[in-house]
Each structure stands twice: as C-alpha cells, then as structure tokens.
Amino acid sequence: MARILTKDFSGIELSYIMIIISFIAFNIVAFVKNLINGTVGSFLAPLGNIDFVLAILYLGVLSSLCTSLLTNYILSKIQASKMSVFSNLGTIISILAGALILGEKLYSYHIIGSILIVAGVLGTNFLDSK
Template identity: 45%
Template sequence: MKNTTKAYLAITLQSLIIGFSFLFVKIALRNADTISLLAHRFTLAALCICIYRFFNPGKIIVKRVDWLKIIPFSFAYPISFFLFQTLGLKIISSSEAGIVQAIAPILTLIAARIILKEQIKNLQKVFILISVSGVVYINVLNGFNLSNYSYFGFLFIFMSATSFAIYNVLTKKLSKDYSVFSIVYVMSITGCIVFNLISIFLHIINGNISSYFEPFSEPSFVWAIVYLGVISSLLTSLLSTYALGKLEATKVGLFSNVSTVVTILAGTVFLHESLYYYHYVGIVAILAGTIGFNLFKLPQKDISK
C-alpha cells in the first residue's frame, strides 16, 4: 500500500473518530465541567503514551532540546485550540461556533501557502469553498441568530480555528525532523500539564478541590473519558501527524469538515436526533467538496516518495 493511500486512510479514520467524539463529550459533561474534562482527557492520553514509551523506548527519543522545539507547537494544539473553543462555546451557540470553525480549511490553505509554499489549482479552491459552504449551510439552518451574536464569542472560535490551521501547517514542518510518536508524546504531556493546572486552580478558587476525582465514580464518565483520552485525543493525534507527513496540509485540514457529517449521522442513529432536508444538502456539499478537492493532484512532486 502506498504511503499516500495510508495517509488518506489515517485522516479518514481520524475524521470518523472526531465525529463520534461529540457523543462522548455530551456523556462526559454530565459529570464534569469542560476544563476538568480536558484535564482528565489529556491525563489519560499522556499516561498511555508514557506507557507505550516505557515498553518501546526506541520509538520515542526526546531530548531536552527536542522538548524546547516541540512544546511551542503544543500551544497551537491542543492548548489554544481547546481553550479558545471552550471560551467561545460559553458565549455563543454550537451552531454559531460551527459556522466560524468551518473556515479552518481556508485558514489552513492560507497558512500553507505562506509558510509551506503549497500550490493548489483554482478548481481546488472552488471545491474548498463548496465543502465549507456545506458546513455553514447546515449550521445556519440549525439556528443562527445574528441579533444575539457575540463578537467575543466569534473572536474566540476564530482563534480556535486559527490555532488548528497553524497546527496543521507547523506540524507538517515538524514531522520532517521528528517521528510521529515523539511529536504526540510531547504534545500530550504538555496538554496534560496545562489543562490540569488550570482545572486544579479553578477547583481551589471555587473551594471544591475534592470534586476533582468525583466524575470517575460514574461508569458512563469512565467509558466516555477512555474514548476521548485514548482514541479521540491520542490516536487521532497520531493519525493526523502521520497524514501531515505524507499529504499536503491543505488536504488534511479540509478533512476536518468530514467530522461534521459523522457527527450529524451519529446523532441521528444514537441520539435519535432529527435529520432535515438541509442536513442532506449540506452533507452532499461537504463530501463533494472534499472528494473533488482530493481528485486533483497538486502541480508538484508526490511528497510521500
């Protein structure tokens, strides 16, 4: 199997996992606040990658100088991405946030063009717009009320989308010097430390530090956090980092819209949510744009060789 084929399979699997993750986030939030959820999520991710390193020391070799080089990338993802997303969702609705988050592929395209000098054809730009339009269309008809719009909420979600775009582009550069496991190892531990410090600080301020571990008394939370920490955080980071080493950053960034399709379908099947005509229209646009974009090769050599 070619490296590019493996990369497409990796990024497709990542989109499926992220799409289902929203179901588990809803379950986990019944017993924990958002920041605590992030803390527990990345604690488990860091623990698993550390266990892997213990049994496979040759796979992850990270020196002090490597930490200094990789840590700055961690502040784009997961730290800035999740923190700004959390702040934004406290102000605006998920539908409004979804519209802003949909521009992440466009931001990735711009960043990749400036930093990586990636080239794409004009028709590919059209397909990106079609895919993004599908996400925007679904979220607008889901309930977008401009009169209640908060510009601070917009700013936070925009910064989250920007962080995701920067992560895609810079991780591609980083993957030339470090293995997939080494990059994810540093990112997972950094996310674990930062989110736990914030969570513990907030618990101390609110005078309820004893409630930090309370969510683990609920079996549903435990199962949800295992999915979010091991599969949705750790595994997807490995998959996306691998894909970024084989594919253009713009292609990987565009696949984030496919997660929207998975989330909608998962909500319909497992949560019995209604599926309306605009969902079908948006899904077709998202898939058509993503598939159409990837059918056209960039005017450059295959970077996987």
C-alpha cells in the first residue's frame, strides 16, 4: 500500500500520517487499559520519569520516525519484496544500540545472527535470478 501511495504523497507525508495513526491507536489502547484497571489517574505518570521520556524519544524519533522515512523512501525506489528484507537489519541496529548505548554484552550468537541477517539481505537483493 505504501508503495502505491508514494506516487501521490511524499515519504514525509506518509510517515507523518503513519506515526499520528499509531500514536492515537496506542494511546487509546493504553487509556482503555488504565480505565479497565481503574488507574486512569496514573495514565500520564510515566512522563515524570526522565528515563521513560528518553526511551520514548529514542523509540519515537530515532527508531520509528527514521525507519518510517527510510522505508517510504525505499518503497518509492525498489520492490516491496526486496525492501522488506531490509527490515531485518533493525535487529542488528538494536543489538548495536544495546551494546553501545546501554553497555550490554555482545555474545557470539549476536555476531553469528547478525552475519546471517546481512548474508540474507545481500543474498536476496544481489543473487536475484534475473
């Protein structure tokens, strides 16, 4: 659907709409959950925690916005089947961010898995039968 829409809308416009719809949907779900649990008063309480706010900024700006912009841009240039393989690189980015930003340990299975992901992405896109 995004590939079709990139003919009429820019990647930024599509990303903006996608993020707004996600923001509304997830907040409705969270609010209803708080309503059911009787904790509506604490709905905004996490915003008082700086670690939570930083995590939301990281996830919202770096992960979601950048990924959305790049995805919509790529869809305007290549086939969706080839682009979807690139989404697997998000796992590698998460591993690296955890190691570099959060100081998490890298284990051999992280490295082996990352190599397999990169091999899959390269194989899918460059070893095409055409």
